[in-house]
Amino acid sequence: MTPSPPKQRALLALLLVRAGSPVGLSDVIDVLWPQGPPRSAPNVVRHHVSALRRLLSAEGNGGGAVPLTRGCGGYRLDVDADCLDLLVFRQLAERARQATRDGSPPTATGLYADALALWQGPAACGIAAEVRTHPVFAAVDEECVSTVRAAAAVALAAGASDRVLAPLRQAAAAHPLDESVQAHLVLALSATGRQAEALAAYRAVRERLAEELGVGPGRELTDAQQRVLGQHPAAARRARPQPEATARPAPDTYTGDPPPPPRTPSAVTRPSRTPSAVTPPAPRSPSTAAPSPPRTPRVRPAHLPADLPVFAGRDDDLARAEALSTRRGSHGATASPAPTITVIEGMAGVGKTSLAVHWAHGVASRFPDGQLYADLRGFDPAGAALESGEILRAFLHGLGVHPQDMPVGLDARAALYRHLLADRRVLVLLDNARDSAQVRPLLPGAPGCHVMVTSRNRLQGLIAAEGARSIVLGPLSEAEGREVLSRRLGAQRIAAEAAAAEAIIALCGRLPLALAIVAARAGSGPGFPLASVAAELREGHGGLDAFSGDEADVRAVFSWSHRYLTPTTARLFRLLSLHPGPEVSRHAAASLAGLGPREARAALADLTRSHLLTEPAPGRYACHDLLRAYAGERVRAEETEHGRRDALGRLLDHALHTAQTAVDLLYPHRTEREPPPSRHTGATPAPLCGRESAAAWLTVELPALLALVESADTGGFLTHAWQLALALELFADRRGLRDEQISLQRAGLAAAERLGDPLGRAHLHRTLGFALHRTGADAEARSHLDRALRLFTALDHRDGQARTLRSLAFLANSRARHEEALEHYARALAHYRTTADVRGQANVLNEIGWTHILRGDHHEALTRCATAVALHQDTGDAGGEAAAWDSIGYAHHHLGQYTHALSCYRQALVLYREIGERTLEAESIGHVGDTLHAQGDHRAARASWEHAAAILAEWGHPDADRLLEKLHDATTGPA
CATH class of the missing domain: 1.10.10.10 (Winged helix-like DNA-binding domain superfamily/Winged helix DNA-binding domain)
Structure with missing residues (x-):
């Protein structure tokens, strides 16, 4: 009707x-x-x-x-309620909300999906537009959009974002400026394997916000983007006090993070090329505020790996895991004030990880404060078990601790970890533990937490001292083995070839890993009889002395499966064992084997289908440690030493060239680099199309790149090692990744020392010295910088001498030794004048001006920085000119010349935006906020600081802390 x-x-x-x-x-x-x-x-x-x-x-x-x-x-x-879609929608949505409160995200997701299926578009869409905008109809639209938001959140938690993706797209299209809806869409796209589309959606809404509203994306949207890129920034972080005497790095050096950033100011025209002279009033000292105590945001980690698409059997073991996780005392209270601990122990390939992950997904809703997961790599074929301190750093980051606030040392990290979990209910899954000592620092102290550990060893120390209970996981029963094959190959086929199926189960040692590999091969086509599979497996037994006992069964399966790979795919499988990291990217794999991207993609797909690899994230591949050990055995047997060395060379070429390209995209004015070694034929650098893809690549690959630097001397690639460390230093420094920064520089320096390369040693002494200074180890930092200066002097490397002197000046300024800093700068300036490096001279003059600002001599600072502006204009260095304009604005601000300060800051912003230097743009926006605040325009100041913090958070910059603290303090001020 x-x-x-x-x-x-x-x-x-x-x-x-x-x-x-x-x-x-x-x-x-x-x-x-x-x-x-x-x-x-x-x-x-x-x-x-x-x-x-x-x-x-x-x-x-x-x-x-x-x-x-x-x-x-x-x-x-x-x-009647069942005759009107809106009433049915509301009933389903309320049931979904109740299911969420009851801790059942999968049930809630299904109910939300049913509700949203009734949503066909805007309320009352068949009536006149001017009537449809009435609040009574708008409220229904908002009710639907609010339901979409809730559905997206619970579906993400349930791992079922695909069920609400269609209505989420519909809501995002109808509300393009609703940042919350857009953030949910970004996360849902990523969760369903559409990372590229997720990042494109983020860019689209960011551009629309800028064009239509003149603002940048807010915290929720930037956090969503960071999660897609593999980072989980906190909603708020500890703010570090910034004293008046703070050293400031030059725009082209590695000497530290740039200052803070601001919200987009109104469009400004570019001022004259020469700063005007001013006669300011007497200098004003800025007010200083006592720093706030450290604050760590409450972040809910969700780190579990994806559940298996096929899981069969193990009902008794799942029931025991459930019982052990809910141990209670006689009065219903927790039996002890400690967390419950369950250890799943068993031989390799028996399915410990699969059982633990499957169980954890089933009970995740019982742990509302999140789930932490780590692969401890206790049985890595390369012997590279993770240290407990490394795992704690990852856990603390997942709990919201910013890298800048990361404690140094195992005990300090363990104490903070226990403190953060003291009042939370968190599930901690520790996979592949080597021994009790590796696990013990990772145990929370809260009784509401549960720890699940998997290991091939019996962790008697945890059982005796920590009250852990164990599940000894043996091979599958015959019935469970049949269930596994039936789930993968079909019950009818298994029933029709029952005898062959039973033989396969026995020949696989009833091990889930072996059965999965055999099923993948047998499922490649209906014309592959199971009897033939069983016969070939029988032929593969015997002479498998590399494995012993039950492991010989699984190795026989590996050998059989390897035999059926194409030569190209088999060679790639073998060569993947040379990669030192737990995961490998598609282009790294292509480089190892000297394949083109298409050939590599096809071979990796074959290995994944054969269950010899897994793909935990799109384009990233992992290998079970048993399979990796087998691949290592085969690569030593079938590849010559020369062939293995060439493969490692191609991998390092891929890493070095891609890393240098990525860093150049992020920091286009970086000049401290040396020509890389000639590239091996077949090396395939990853294609990077801009700053976002560069940042994503570096973020994901950094652990593997560090492992490559540390292991590069295996094949004699020491030059690659120190150059790779040098290339990555700026990225690690800007992101506040102090542990990685120092580890990289130490490994790079060790490679240069082994090589006996004085140039490499000089570079790495300088970068390691500055990295150590960032952690407060100034005595050791000074020692490395002094050695760098001696080496650069012996090489007559004037640019290196100048850079090292500037680093020494930075260190001196940070200790308020401004006269010493000026002496270092004077020597650096002389070197640049000798080599006629006008850009270097301009940078030093700006840094000298900044030092005068720190001394309180703002008039002298204006003179030096004005000269720097003129020189940068002569050389066409927009980034250097922008930094000098920012310094001039800072001096004017402290002289009380606020109008002049804003003009200079805005000139800096025009230049930074021209070259896409986002973090330095943010610094100048933050300075704009400071000046607006000093003028009494507190609302505009907060807007600038908010925009600045958003930019820094987008790049994971630690200086976002200071802006967030400033915003927090400003909320109590006048509006």
């Missing part, structure tokens, strides 16, 4: 939206005549009501008239 007159349709829509509730005459008139009613409006309403009664009576709505009555409260339409 659809009434013809527009007003009648609008009236029906209103009554349906308010079904079961009276609608007053004045409300009806307000909706039907948004521009103002005529005098006859009450009579017209009564006419339309009478007409609707006749229509409702005649149509009967499928057999029974729908009563439209009038009482003292107004007109009321009574509709």
Whole structure:
């Protein structure tokens, strides 16, 4: 039934939206005549009501008239709840919310999906647009969008984002400036394997916000982007006090993070090329505030790996895991004040990790404060078990601790870890533990937490001292083995070839890993009889002395499966064992084997289908440690030493060239680099198309790159090692990754020392010295910088001498030794003048000006920085010119010349935006906020600081802390 007159349709829509509730005459008139009613409006309403009664009576709505009555409260339409989509929608949504409260995200997701399937578009879309915008209909639209947000959040937690992706896309298209909806869309796209589309969606909304509103994306949206890139920034971080005497790095050096950033100011025209001279009033000292105590945000980690698509059997073991995780005392209280600990122990390939991950997904909702996961790599074929301190650093980061605030040392990290979990209910899954000593520092102290550990060894220390309970996992039963094959190959096929299936189960030692590999091969086509599979497996047994006992069964499966790979795919499988990291990217794999990207993609797909590799993330591949050990055995048997060395050379070429390209994209004015060694034929650098892809690549690959630097001397690639460490130093420094920064520089320096390369040693002494200074180890830092200066002097490397002197000046400024800093800068300036390096001279002059600012001599600072501006303009260095303009603005600010300061800052912003230098743009925006605040415009100041913090958070920059603290403090100030 659809009434013809527009007003009648609008009236029906209103009554349906308010079904079961009276609608007053004045409300009806307000909706039907948004521009103002005529005098006859009450009579017209009564006419339309009478007409609707006749229509409702005649149509009967499928057999029974729908009563439209009038009482003292107004007109009321009574509709059965199951006859109106809106009422059904609300019932389903409420049931979904209840399921969420009950801790059942999968159930809630299904109910939300059913509810949203009823949403066909905007409320009352068949009526006039001016009527549809009335708040009564807008509220229904907002109700639907709010439900979409809730559905997206719970689906993400349940790992079922695909079920709500369609309505989420619909909501995002209808509300392009709703940052919360857009953030949920970004996360849902990423969770369903659409990372590229997720990043594109983020870029699109960011550009639209800038174009239509003149603002940058807010915290929720930037956090979503960071999660797609593999980072989980905290909503707020500890702010570090910034004293007045703080050294400031030059824009082209590695000597530290740039200062803070601000919100986009109004468009400005570029001022004259030469800063005007000013005669300012007496200098004003800026006020200083006592630093706030450290604050760590409450972040809910969700680190579990994806559950297996096929999991069969193990019902008794799952039940025991459940019972051990809920151990209780006689009165229902937790039996002890410590967390419960379950250890799953068993031989390699028996399915310990699969059982633990599958169980953890089933109980995740019982741990509302999150889940932590780490592969401890206790049985890595290369012997590279992770240290407990490394795992704690990753856990603390997942719990919201920023790298800048990361404690140094195992005991300090363990103490902070226990403190953060003291009042939380968190599930901790520790996979592949080597021994009790590796696990013990990772145990929380909270009784609400549960720890699940897997290991090939019996962790007697945990059982005896920590009260852990164990599950000894043996091979599958024959019935469970049949269930595994039936789930993978089909029950009818297994029943039809029962004898062959039983033989396969026995020949695989009833091990899930071996059965999965055999099933993948047997499932490649219906013309592959199971009897043939069993016969070939029998031929593979015997002579497998590299494995012993039950492991010989699984090795026989590996050998059989390896034999059926194409030569190209088999060679790639073998060569992957040379990669030192736990995961490998597609382009790194292509480089190892000297394949083109298409060939590599096809070979990796074959290995994944054969269950010889897994793909934990799109384009990234991992290998079970048993399979990796087998691949290592085969590569030593079938590849010559020269072939293995060439493969490692191609891998290092891929890493070095891609890393240098990525760093150049992020920091285009970086000049401290040396020509890389000539590239091996077949090396494939990863294609990077801009700053975002460069940042994503470096973030994901950094652990593997560090491992490559540390292991590069295995094949004699020491030059690659120190150059790779040098290339990555700036990225690690800007991101505040102090542990990685120092580890990289130490490994790079060790390679240069072994090589006996004085140039490499000089570079790495300088970068290691500065990295150590960032952690407060100034004595050791000074020692390395002094050695760098001696080496560069012996090489007559004037650029290196100048850079090292600038680093020494930076260190001196940070200790308020400004006269010493000026002496270092004077020597650096002399070197640049000798080599006619005008850009270097301009940078030093700006740094000298900054040192005068720190000394309080703002007039001298203006003179030096003005000269720097002129020189940078002569060389066309927009980044250097912008930094000098920012320094001039800072000096004007401290002289009370706020108008001049804002003009200079805005000039810096124009230049930074021209070259895409986002973090330094943010610094100048933050300075704009400081000046606006000093002028008394507190609202505009907060807007600038907020924008600055958003930019820094987007890049994971630790200086976002200071802006967040400033914003927090400003909320109590005047608006």
